[in-house]
Amino acid sequence: MARVVVDVMLKPEILDPQGQAVANALPRLGVTDISSVRIGRRIEIEFAGEPNLETAREIADKLLANPVIEDFQIHLDDTVAEGV
């Protein structure tokens, strides 16, 4: 089993009202030293055989992220491969 992780984040210039709502709720937890919260999405892709980063990149570019508003980063999660 091999896993590729795709992290999708809103571009810095795109407003993140969800993150703002979370940041605004933090004082209710007694936390006051946070200046910003931004929320993204983590997607885990399991390959049947060898992980293919190029394929993962294509999936991310065409479907997982919308390039108009989002950036993405891809990395291999080798912690799962160890256990097999």
Added chain:
Amino acid sequence: MRIGVVTFPGSLDDGDAARAARIAGADVVRLWHGDPGLQGVDAVVLPGGFSYGDALRAGAIARFAPVMETVADAARGGLPVLGICNGFQVLCEAHLLPGALTRNQHLHFRNRDQFLRVESASTAWTNQFTEGQEILIPVKNGEGCFVADERTLDQLEAEGRVVARYTRGNPNGSQRDIAAITNEAGNVVGIMPHPEHAVEALTGPSLDGLGFFTSVLRALAGASAGGQLAGGHH
């Protein structure tokens, strides 16, 4: 004239869109997301709702539906296409229109009657309006905040491709109060509010929505008479 109305899993307003097209005088053909055939329709409406449960992003999965491949090709060839609400999101995801629709700035779902100012009467879907005309149709969305980079926004303005703007209050934080835009050729229009809900006195706040559907019939009549599309921008 035959107007096709697409149904995706999770579409909600396909019935109202079909009804509006029928009231405007069109023959309506119901199209199914899994069938790439357009059955020879003269125009297509992508309705509101939550296609594929808004999984990933609104419109992101619908873009890859078999019917959308055909619709996208036909749209690039001049077929009039109107995307309403979720349909607008699908058109942006399919790169048939620029920009994206994101979570409402205030995070609340907004459902109310909304005034718009028609900014362009030279699209296939708005030729029955006059520029500057104020209309009243329902808006109902959670992810209707139109965003694009400044260059794209400036380009839309410069090319007269902002089709309608919110007036008397912006319901979702859309940049430059944009409620509807069109592509370069003027045949593809995306609009966040719902013209199909404003076609009958019994159920709508006005009859203003009917103009979108009578516009496309007019454009199609002009196209068959003149041999070319009546759309286009100035």
